[in-house]
Amino acid sequence: MSSAPRTLLASLVAQRGWTVDQFCRAFTKTAAAIGADTYGITDRQAKRWLAGTLATQPYPVSRRVLEAMFDTDALALLGPPDTPPRRDPARTTPHGMAPLPSTGDDGHTPIAPDEEVSPTHRRDLLSAGVLLTATGAVISPMDRAAGISRAIAASAPDPLTLAQLEHGIHQLVTLYDVTPLGTLLDPIEQAWNRAETLLETCVSGAGRRDLERLSGWYAYYRGRLAHEKGDEGTALTFLVLAGQHAEAAGDTLLAGSVADVRAALAFFAGQFTAAAAIARHALPAAHPYVLPSLASQMARSLAQTGDADGALAALRTMRDNVWTGEQLPGPAPSDEEAYEAYCALALGYLGRGDAAERHAHRSLALLSRTGRHLQLAGSHLALARAFLRRPEPEPEQAAAALRDALTVARNNDHGRTANRAAALYRHLVTKSDWARLPAVRDLGDQLPAREALPPAATI
Structure with missing residues (x-):
């Protein structure tokens, strides 16, 4: 003392x-x-x-x-x-x-x-x-x-409260991909706070393990929501917490889901090698539901580093493990549509725009009338990139695809889509003849002023 x-x-x-x-x-x-x-x-x-x-x-x-x-x-x-x-x-x-x-x-x-x-x-x-x-x-x-x-x-937590918290997770699984993100914020935060408050006073037994798991899932969804909205600092905080809960609860599905978004955070920060490493490290112990999603993170990250063989191998891992069962808590199911979308992404980053375009169109066809706005926006962005990475780029079609992505995102509160569209727009306007095209000028008018400014970003 x-x-x-x-x-x-x-x-x-x-x-x-x-x-x-x-x-x-x-x-x-x-x-x-x-x-x-x-x-x-x-x-x-x-x-x-x-x-x-x-x-x-x-x-x-x-x-x-x-x-x-x-x-x-x-x-x-x-x-x-x-x-x-x-x-x-x-x-x-x-x-x-x-x-x-x-x-x-x-x-x-x-x-x-x-x-x-x-x-x-x-x-x-x-x-x-x-x-x-x-x-x-x-x-x-x-x-x-x-x-x-x-x-x-x-x-000990009462059974009704535990059942209500469990039910909330099942609702999130159903609603997350088809609901405007802004409307999910308060319910997720309230449920997370409720679970954490109960966990603070629960000292042992199965009740504590259940609360560790539930607190972890709500922290995961809060972190993922922040990531989709472009608030990476908040996302990282909640994801680290979710990972701690996953370890305490021994929940491999939660742990893999956290690694999936952590890899995405690194990817969008331009840390492609780190993103691939996060996904690779999580793969051996991954739950079968999240394994193909981790493989997709590896594929696009390795493609950005120029490792074509590694990216294609990761896509094969994804294809061989496509999820065909019911949707579980965690990332969107890595089904046939997701495989097509990530093929479009990885091949676009590798400069194989013609092949990427075909995969992007197949992804968009599978998403038709599903209401899955996050996936729709992502596939429109992948299509725009494919038009720019072809041997003969098509800037007007790229601009049209970017407008479609912004339209999907506009009423669904995912700021990250606007950020990615702005990065592609900056690339378009670096070429003076492209910048003068009516479609490109119209695209600039749809972006917030701060997003539309040069310089060009890596796309």
Whole structure:
């Protein structure tokens, strides 16, 4: 402990000669002894309390445990060490209303897998016959066992809530590709927050594994949504979180789906080698549903690096593993249409525009009347690129395909389509004779001003 404690709590902990770990153990034991509905704090949370580096106060349940440990008002404990110890018997505002808690930094905040209260700590609660708390109160083994039992039972999620969260994932599977992205944002965030809040208080068992998985899927869809809208920073944050949940839940479908979008993030950042590496690393353990999608990520990434053999091999892997079953959570199913679309993409990047055009037209035919706006926009972009990568480029047809992509995207809130269309437009206007074509000028009028400006980008 520091020789100059920054809080009264740190001063009292130092007086008792406790380490941070011993303080955490004492907190857990006291919580069980008084029947508080919390089951411990992490080392990181304890250090924040001791250092007084909290943006908000702990929840009332944690303040009650601190007051039982030190017989001192919790707010005083978290204040400077020279604050006189005090208890506030009323614990009310001047108007008699209990203060409303804000989001606190205590046992109710998200706990990363390595911060979960460990089985060793739980065994400590069960090992002794009598618990002597910091206040000197003697708790009988029966009362202690009852407190532990109630704390564990209270932390389990109710079956209806789990069923509702599961149902929400199934709805997303059905609706994601055919619904304007903006309308999905709030429902996804609300469900994700609900799942994470339940996970914070669920300490063990199948319920926790279910909540890890559900929290991970909602984080995945929130990250994927951000990616489609062009908000890559938010996308990365949620996808990293989803990957952590996937590891904790042992969910290979979720892990592969996260890798799929992480590869896409790298691809659209121009990090083609990294994108291919992410997909390649995830392939061996991939769930069969997501395996062909990962292969498609490899194909377009390797094509951008000029590795034609690698790109074509990845397309063969995709073709050999095309998904023909029902749609599952994760990326859009890598079915026959997806294979045609990614052939168009990869061959276009390899400069084989004539072949790419044929695949793009087949993809668009298979998408006809499906309402899958993300895939439609992508195939129109692939067709535009194919027209530009032919031996004899056709800029007017490319501009028409780009207008079709923008029309699909306009009412469906995917900003990434506008970004990609703008990159292709910049390529068109680098050639003065193309830039003067009416179709190209009309395309420029449809793009936001900031998107239509040169210089040209890699397409």
